[in-house]
Amino acid sequence: TQLLEQSPQFLSIQEGENLTVYCNSSSVFSSLQWYRQEPGEGPVLLVTVVTGGEVKKLKRLTFQFGDARKDSSLHITAAQPGDTGLYLCAGAGVPDSWGKLQFGAGTQVVVTP
Amino acid sequence: DAGVTQSPTHLIKTRGQQVTLRCSPKSGHDTVSWYQQALGQGPQFIFQYYEEEERQRGNFPDRFSGHQFPNYSSELNVNALLLGDSALYLCASSPPGQGLAKNIQYFGAGTRLSVL
Numbered sequence: 071t072q073l074l075e076q077s078p079q080f081l082s083i084q085e086g087e088n089l090t091v092y093c094n095s096s097s098v099f100s101s102l103q104w105y106r107q108e109p110g111e112g113p114v115l116l117v118t119v120v121t122g123g124e125v126k127k128l129k130r131l132t133f134q135f136g137d138a139r140k141d142s143s144l145h146i147t148a149a150q151p152g153d154t155g156l157y158l159c160a161g162a163g164v165p166d167s168w169g170k171l172q173f174g175a176g177t178q179v180v181v182t183p
Numbered sequence: 184d185a186g187v188t189q190s191p192t193h194l195i196k197t198r199g200q201q202v203t204l205r206c207s208p209k210s211g212h213d214t215v216s217w218y219q220q221a222l223g224q225g226p227q228f229i230f231q232y233y234e235e236e237e238r239q240r241g242n243f244p245d246r247f248s249g250h251q252f253p254n255y256s257s258e259l260n261v262n263a264l265l266l267g268d269s270a271l272y273l274c275a276s277s278p279p280g281q282g283l284a285k286n287i288q289y290f291g292a293g294t295r296l297s298v299l
Contacts, residue, residue, distance in 0.1 A: 074225075101286045112187070112273050112290035113226070120283065158225050162286045169216060169277060169285030170239045173225030 073097055074159055076174035083149055084182055091144045091157050091177045099161035102142045103171065104133055107156040116144075149181045185210060187291035189274050195297045196264050204259040204294045208276030214238075214285055215257040217249060218273040220293070226273055231285075232257050261296075269298045 077092045093102070101120045105113035117126050119135035119142060126133045130153075132145040146153055156178050160171040188207045196202050208215050214233045218226035228241035232251035251257045255276075261268055272295075275288035 101283055103286065103288070105290075110292070112275075112292045115287070115289055118283075118287055160225075167239070168282050169214065169231050169233075169288070170228050170241065171216075171218075171226075171286065171288060172228065173218075175223070175225045 073172050074161060074174035076157075076159060076177050078177060079175070080178045080180075082180045082182070085150055086148050089146050089149055089179065091179070092141070093143070093159035093174055094141045095161065096140065097161070098139050098164055100139075100164050100168070102135055102139075102159060102161045104142070104144055105158040105160065107158060107176070108154075113158055146179075149179075151181050151183055154179060154181050187274055187276050187289055189272075189291040189294050191294060192292070193295045193297075195299065197299050198264055198266060200264050200298075201260065201262045202264060202296060204261075204272050204274075204296075206257045206259070206274030206276075206291060208255050208257070208274075209289050211278060212276035212289070213255050213279050214277045215251060215255065216275045216277070216288060217257070217259045218275065218290075219243075220271040220273055222270070229259070233285075264298045266298050269296060271295050 104116045107113040117133045122137045122139045124135045130147045156176045158176045160173045216231040217229040220226040230240040235251045246262045248260045271293040273293045275290045
């Protein structure tokens with residue numbers, strides 16, 4: 071059972087367009103991680119957000135943690151084909167779940183030239 | 184600096200057999216977590232090892248067991264394999280420290296297990 075709901079499940083866009091991926095839950099998380107996974111590979115850590123309302127930027131990627139620490143979003147500006155991959159959000163619950171990450175089912179992003 | 188390494192990369196077994204998967208954590212990391220990722224789904228937490236002990240466990244049967252060695256490497260054992268155990272098994276390591284540090288996990292490329 072996935073306690074983290076990701077939307078949309080699939081996103082196909084043209085190079086240069088913007089996109090947003092959402093990660094929602096009814097649970098509060100001590101932190102939330104975003105990963106990107108490519109076929110045949112393990113997830114690669116992109117960012118960790120900890121504080122409610124926190125915004126982090128990684129080049130063209132902007133990550134936001136909801137004020138109540140129950141949801142998060144990933145926004146990509148001017149997407150490139152290299153951004154193609156499965157984007158996964160993962161959270162650790164409170165109070166004693168450090169390191170026990172719960173993952174969403176992922177959003178498959180395809181960026182075509 | 185080597186990242187998380189897993190072996191083997193692929194494995195084919197038949198129902199009822201037993202399997203052992205291996206993981207070496209990222210240099211400087213002391214905690215190893217194991218996840219199962221079925222096709223089209225996100226990873227599911229199996230268990231976590233720290234100081235050679237199982238510290239947390241997900242909703243997996245006792246057929247799934249593990250071990251951590253003094254050099255922090257780890258093994259995942261699955262007994263009495265079922266068809267439903269076919270999946271990508273991922274190992275993740277995290278740096279020393281309590282609390283939030285354990286959430287910062289770096290993954291290996293995984294072992295693809297097929298049960299026939």
